[in-house]
Amino acid sequence: MIKKRILVVDDEEDIIKLIKNVLERANYTVLYEYGSETALQRVTAHPPDLIILDLNLPGIGGMELCRIIKNTPATRHIPILMLSMKSAMEDKIAGLKFGADDYMTKPFHSGELLARVEAILRRSKKTEEHEPVVTDGKITVDLDSRIVQIKGKKIELRPKEFDLLVLLMKQKGRVLNRVYIMESILGREYFGNYRVIDAHVKNLRKQMGSESVRIKTIKDIGYLFE
Incomplete structure (x- = not known):
């Protein structure tokens, strides 16, 4: 969560x-x-x-x-x-x-x-307006059931990777730095260990297949969802 x-x-x-x-x-x-x-x-x-x-x-x-x-x-x-x-x-x-x-x-x-x-x-x-489903092109995320589908096919994500995808999708087009991502999905107990974020992004990309290209790495800053 x-x-x-x-x-x-x-x-x-x-x-x-x-x-x-x-x-x-x-x-x-x-x-x-x-x-x-x-x-x-x-x-x-x-x-x-x-x-x-x-x-x-x-x-x-x-x-x-x-x-x-x-x-x-x-x-x-x-x-x-x-x-x-x-x-x-x-x-x-x-x-x-x-x-x-x-x-x-x-x-x-x-x-x-x-x-x-x-x-x-x-x-x-x-x-807040209830938003049970977040969708963007070929990616659909059901926030209640925590089910993610890409091109109609269900993919399995770990809890933190699910939270990461939702965070990125809800702020599409915005560069999110690693500190912000860490504070949002992990908490300050991981503060400074940015490799944890990079590892979650890597795992998320693996599960996303061809849609993984939508997560862009912004050098020395963080990530952007297109």
């Missing part, structure tokens, strides 16, 4: 460590940035499943970053949980008006954090 990727944007290292510990124990992949500019670059390049965003960031503030993300077509679907030391109702209302999906005041209990994250992701899943 592909792990949900959560991006934490906060300039307080202790807060980031706390959130990482809580969410990684719950089997989420946690990424983090200390500033708005680098966070925006990451969100644009590889959109996460959820953003936990501090209101009081240096440079571009949390409110403005939230507004930018929610007003950009490619990222507006990403749910945002806003954090702040401010508990005033006006600040909560402002955050929600700028597009935040929920608002939590610091300090917070780890149980509350996890409960809010899971609730947001549940709501997000319900609002």
Whole structure:
């Protein structure tokens, strides 16, 4: 199963460590940035499943970053949980008006954090259009039964290779770097061991036969599905 990727944007290292510990124990992949500019670059390049965003960031503030993300077509679907030391109702209302999906005041209990994250992701899943089948030309993938057919013929894939194919197909035409692929299908416990990704790609190509040419290697970066 592909792990949900959560991006934490906060300039307080202790807060980031706390959130990482809580969410990684719950089997989420946690990424983090200390500033708005680098966070925006990451969100644009590889959109996460959820953003936990501090209101009081240096440079571009949390409110403005939230507004930018929610007003950009490619990222507006990403749910945002806003954090702040401010508990005033006006600040909560402002955050929600700028597009935040929920608002939590610091300090917070780890149980509350996890409960809010899971609730947001549940709501997000319900609002997504159900897509039981992914198809592209001669390749058909049934997400419910996890059956893959190429030219009408069923092929056998290992779980991680199935997840890899779905990831590539859903982002057709986009170069995916090895770090992103690793975080999405393996988790950070494999971080740095990029040969694992290359091995999964090699095995996937073997099973795909003539359609394997659609997975392109982008030298020193990663892979692209055409």
